[in-house]
Amino acid sequence: MRQGDTGGPLVETARAKINLALHVTGRREDGYHLLDSLVVFPDIADRLTLEPANGLELRLEGRFASALDGPCQDNLILKAVRRFADMTGAATDVRLTLEKNLPVASGIGGGSADAAAAIRLMECFTGHTLARRQRLDLSLALGADVPVCLDRKPARMGGIGDRLAPAPAMPAAGIVLVNPLEAVSTPAVFRAMTTRDNPPLPDLPERFADLDALCAYLRDTRNDMQAAAETLCPAITAVIAALTALPEVMFARMSGSGATCFALCATDKETRIADTVAEAHPDWWIAAGRL
Template structure:
């Protein structure tokens, strides 16, 4: 396509602490969110009607009708600004589905950005973030698009402390996990969020030390529902240079943290060779110090 491409990068929760629950049942979170240099991509071009085509390695099973979050975003934006929903959208689906890396949310955020540009809207951030929150808890942070501290049910965002340059290896065992099911499987009391560091981590090793003092409270219930997560974490831990391994979001994708591109790429290649049915990708953390 000749139109501009709108990236929808993978969202990675470096930590995800569930610190409470509201009266309406929504859980309160404390999370450090970053984005990886791998993800889906969306294009939009003028058309008399609204349509969506889905392509790419994970296109199978993705609805191209009203059930898709991209089209829901388009209709919501059109309604908000009083315009007809028009445009030909093409989504290149490169991230696994129901994988804990916010693929659908990132796609919706990309759609809001793409259509605001296509329709030449002067849509402010407040409007887009409000629409994003109506679409899903992860859409606002995907609109934010840079390292962030995320609170509330996902709508409270603030800049993350400065992060050092570092690389991630993302690995998914080919098993989808329902976010709702993982939250329902969580047991026990809510623990308070950990403290933020007094100083920003100076390098990848210091970042790993910081993350080791935090947690993903959804990892234990996800591992009970999906034992393959244990194998993924074991495979990451066995690779040279892996500073820390953890599940992202509600799973089943896990990440390994590495100091260099070479270590990350070698780890991803080794895991892909050993487990060809898994998805593995090496990518930098976006928006870190150069």
């Protein structure tokens, strides 16, 4: 988070949430699925700014602003601000501007990351720092991915998103995100799954010595939603094939419920991979960054 030297708007990035591994381990009686996931946050993000205003306002801009469905007042960012105000008594006289750089309904937690960024901005702007339990209650009320997005650190995420544990430090790595610009419904993917009581993640090491070690660990894990997502969106299969065909790519998989897929590589290779994929598939969304 930063603020201009002249006292300009507060600025926060809302980083994409990438499920390096995602095991579905069960389903509760209320229908919520139980997960065991290794989550990271590369430097590929939406951008949210906050400034004082007369009343609560949200402005949408950026490549994917028009893809946000429904009235602006129903946006998760505004829900986060209102719930924060209810919990703390803070005023909501703020104008928020979202630069929507991440595709919508794409398995990388963009809406959850935006809501988490709004909470962090409100804490800074109002001076009301939430206790850990308050943060968890507020973020879970907004969505299962919001708690991990609020912390924005590599984590092992369990339960319905309410059990978070620090992950081993990630090795230096480049990452490329690719989405064929086809939205995938998370509920539809869950309905298409044939098994929901799968084994959890293997035990995590204390540390990953290097990127080779991380990729070796990931090869023993899964994304239990990927097969179902590919039946609903065959373009995911094409994205994975395009990534794995490149010699610089060390590991590729779908993130979350899709359709965004990621490729891991050495830290000097991500731009070359992104350029190569973009040349062959100019209609796909492609972003390169670092873990």
